[in-house]
Amino acid sequence: MPIFVKRHFAPLVLSAMGLSTAGYAIETSELSPVQAVASSSEANHVNAEKAIDLNINTRWSSQFTDDEWLYLDFGQAAHFDSVTLNWENAHAKNYELQVSNDAENWTTIQTITDSQGGQEELTLNTEGRYLRMKGINRSTGYGYSIFEIKTFGYLLESNDSTDTIASERLIPVSALASDQENNNTGAFRAMDGSMSSRWASAFNDDQWIYFDFGNNVHFSNLDIHWEGAYAKEYAIQVSDNSIDWTTAKTITNSDGGFDGVPLSADGRFLRIKGIKRATGYGYSIFEIEAMGSGQEVADSNTPVDNTDENGEVVDRTAPEYTGEGTAPSYNQDYLNLTEMTIPEPFPTASTEAAPVASPVGPEGYTPLFADNTPLLEHVQYTEADGTLVTVAGFRPVDRHARESGEPWFNSQADNAANNWNQVDEGPGRHLTFPTFYFQNRTMSLVIRDEVPAGRSRVSVYLQVNNGKMLDVGMSAFHSMNPMLEGFGWAALGGFLNLMDTPIPSTRETTARYCSSDDGPFDCISDMIYLAPFANDRCDPTWQDCYAEPVNPYVYSTDPTVPNENRTFNIGDLIEITPAFFLEKGADGTAAIDGGGTRYYSQEKLYVVGKGIIPWYGVYPRLNNAPLPAESLSGGTASTSYNYSEEPFRSFQQAVENIGGENMQRFVEGRRLFHTSFKDGKHSESTNINPVFSEHADKIGDRFNGERCFSCHQMNGRSLPAEVGETIETMSIMTALESTGDSFEADPTYGMNVQQLSLNSSADDYSVTVSGFETVKEVTLSGNKTVELTKPVYDFANATPTVYSVRQAPQVIGMGLIEALDEETILAQADPNDADGDGIRGIPNWSIDPETGLKHL
Known part of the structure; x- marks a missing residue:
């Protein structure tokens, strides 16, 4: 596929030779095109860029047909004195040289017949912004192949500064489509940098895909790489808000393959809207590439601080491409983050030690936490434009949330069909802690919800705490089909690493892995717009399949109410459950620590505009719904309803709204709680879980239990x-x-x-x-x-x-009282029952044996 190289304009040199302008002569020199565009390329390594990369050992090579072309864009009008073409063996027998000011209307300035190939030097005397070689007949059965094109002349002065546009590759930050053929052909595939993946729509004419470039930009060219199912007729549209669209160009007779479309349009969003298909399938695009100018940090975000402590600019993303040599290809670095819009920097928690509070109040007590105690982790914050960012922590589990020992059925839906399983086969394994759970196996999902900011978009990013995770999958909407008896989610996706870090040799070139070295916004879900949608691939009476990425839509749980196609609103529900893999070593265990490699994780409910909310299941298939507020004894920290029949493990769970960093602290703390201070072994899977050697041989001569868990039974x-x-x-x-x-x-x-x-x-x-x-x-x-x-x-x-x-007191809830400041608690004190309600609130003071300080 064509990859464009950014070039510098050649300087103007005044001398007493050449064409005189205003008393000065302009010297002819080699011109530097800002981009090269071709009708097609035989392969990615022989794209249009290779004809202007100043390397005689690389080449552009077209597909094997006569009607192929290559043009050079000089960014502004130029006078062309001559051109030199260095042909490979597959040269044009007959071809035309053409010029244009808009890359649409071409004027033939010279027709070359019976070319012998090799190096051809042709004299010109013409003007234009674009210069094109248009093939007529090939000399071989191959296509056309050019090592290098060099053009000589000078740039023309312009009274309109807008005539000169420094064109560069524009990087979309997200994609959304009207529909998709299956879960592996989502909109994100058309911008993932891989020619082996693709977006494919549903099988009808009225389908579309659009790309968000983060801020308003100028589009000068769009390359579309079609799969066999291409659009015969389509419109290219732009928009500032993804709602009101303006048609920039209509293509009426495309032949598929590769469409290079010159544009002159402005907008933040660019849409390809199908009008007529060429086949009985839908529309299918391998990859798009847009050229233009003006891309910067998105209006809705704050720029990243790319300066060090000395004020020097540093690159915090990927190695910068300087414009010399070969530009990094998509398969090498996925996306060039030096040109890409990224979200607002994630607030980082302070690593400073907590300050010690000073004694206060008539009792002379010392608050447990000083006023300026640093926050350990931000679990939710709002960006300047209103975008809500929520951090949800996840850990590994053995099985699904709704699965007990026996298959689950819904009594209302299944009793009539006599499907109800009367045999209780014991508890499930959703609240368990698999072996090695405490190391290299926790993560955050960072959810950027732009609905409160007025946009219908929810994006999810993966942040790994330790090590590396591969092929992390995410399900976003639980199936509502009443005939489904398994654990189906039709909205299935993964996470793509946007960073230029080495890909394991055992993996595909697409970077479907994330590591703890990546930042909070480096691994993005290819379900970048999370929203459910209905389609005709489901049971005809239950239009409720889901897929990734999708046409925003909300499902009605009442089967008599038709589905409502609309964008997200505050209060809409998204079920999220990730699953992940670790890279395997030679023995099949995790390469990083010898543990397991495949895990399920918790299922959580995200409420648009609000955050993570505890959930329970509702008719007909236990689909997620927020638990009533009156049932939340711990507020949003309350755990969700337990369908896996494991009440004996309920006290061992983290709070529902925990963040990813705190989830890692939680599992490490749990490991210590279950560790024997005699031999360092874990109470669960004693001979499999790694020994905590730092805490072995610390039990002393006498004791009551060898581990904390011995007395605090099941955390109770x-x-x-x-x-x-x-x-x-x-x-x-x-x-x-x-x-x-x-x-x-x-x-x-x-x-x-x-x-x-x-x-x-x-x-x-x-x-x-x-x-x-x-x-x-x-x-x-x-x-x-x-x-x-x-x-x-x-x-x-x-x-x-x-x-x-x-x-021994129960462990569940410890820390909740400590989270309240002392003044709030002391305001409830009534040691003499002054209000006569029969209740005396008496503060309980204690002395810290290590510091001697008095605490409530």
Whole structure:
């Protein structure tokens, strides 16, 4: 496919020779075209650029037909004195030289017959902006092939500064199509830099695809590389807002293959709108390339700060192409980010240590966090133009959210068909933690929602915390077909790496991988516009298949209501669930750490204009809907409804609205919580999960449990002991009799009974429940008697003078109270019940044993 090279204008040299203008003579010199455009190219490595790259060892080569051409664009009007063509063996037998001012209307200035090829030097005396070689007859069965074209003359002065346009390749930042043939032919394929992928539409004439260039630009040329299913007739349109379109050019008799279309139009969006197909299929485009000028950071974004601490400009994206040598091809660097619009820089959390607060208030307490404590992670923020950015953290899981031990069915939809599975086959595995979950397997999806800013666009980016992920897939809309019994999403996509980083040798040239070295906006989903749509490939009574990228549309859950084709609105729902792979080593395990390579992940609900919201399933197929606000005991941090029948794992889950960086902190913290301080092994998959050697051999001589999880059962409280059982999951505080404001440690146990020991000959410090004694007996109405009892403890060793048995607190919710500032809590204090409501709010103060500071 043609790739355009940006060239510099040749300087004007005044001398006493040549054509006189205003008393001065203009010297003839070699002219430098700003771009070359061809009717076709035999292959990417022999595109139009090669005829003007100043390298006699490269060449342009056309397709194998007579009616082929190549033109040079000089950016402004020029006087041509001569031209030299260096032909390869496949030369033109007969051809014309033509000039034009608009690349549409051509004037033949010379016809060459019976050419012998080689180097041809032809004298000219003409003017124009464009110079074209138009083939008539070939000399071989191949096409036309030119090593190099050199043109001599001078640029003409212009009174209109707009006549001179420094043309360059324009890089689209996104693409949207009316429809697509299947999940592998989304609109993004027409701008992914690969001639092996393509956009393909539905099979009708009224289809379109448009490209967003980030800001208003000037279009001077559009190259379209058609697959066999091309448009016989189509319009090229531009728009400032993707709603109101102006036709820049109409093509009425295309032959497909390659269309190089000169333009002179302005706009942010460029659309190819089909009018008439050439085949019974739809429209199919391998790749488009636009030329023009004026591309910069999009109006809706803020430029990236590309200066270092000394104010020097640095390249924070990809190696810059200087204009010398061979320009990087799409397959080499996917997109040239030195020319590409990227979103506003992602707010980075401070790495500074948290400052220590100073004592305040009448109690002289020290706040847990100082006012200027840095934020660990931004999970949601709004850009200047109103774009809402949300960061959703994900970790690996074993199975789907709606899957229990048995296949799931919906009672309303399936009972009538006698499909209901009455056999309970146990819990599912959606809330599990697969082996190696705590390393190299967490990520963020960064969701840029432009609907609050007045545009119907939702884009998703992937940010990997550690290592590299390959072929990360994402499903965006759960299938609503009532006949579906599996886990179908028709909206399936992946993520493309926009950075110029080495692609693994085992991968395709398309960069479908993302690593922790990439920035938050370097890996973009090829479902760049997330929106569902209806089409005739579904059950005729259920127009509800989904695909990527798509015509914005909203589905009605009422089957009697027709689907509504419209753009996104605030409150529309997007289900998001990613799945990912790690690169395999020679033994089939993950190359980075020897663990697994393929994982599912959580399913989350994104509400347009709001963010990640806890969800539950609704009729007919448990499709996502926001949980009612009154059910959210933890607000948007509440976990979603559990359909996998794993309530015993509910307390072990991260909050629903966690970010990606905090998700990695969460899984690392969980690993430590499940690590044995005896041998460093994990409580789950003990002989598979890596040993946490840094925490081995730290258990001490006596202990109650070898890991935190031993006492905080399933992240909940200690389990109540039965009669005769030891209570090592409880904490037993001990002391001598109080002698004032302080306690003295018990001579046997100290301040806490450590019941277990690694030394088999150590004293027995076990404590058991020997029975229960009745504290109070109450007779209720109906003569029913209830008792309040308390356990009786039996100490195998000495019974402490004073002791207090404490249950290990639940872990779930820890940190939520700490997130409230002290003033908010103290405002609820009412130690003397001044309001007479019978409730006394008494602050509980504690002293930090390491710092001596007083905290609430």
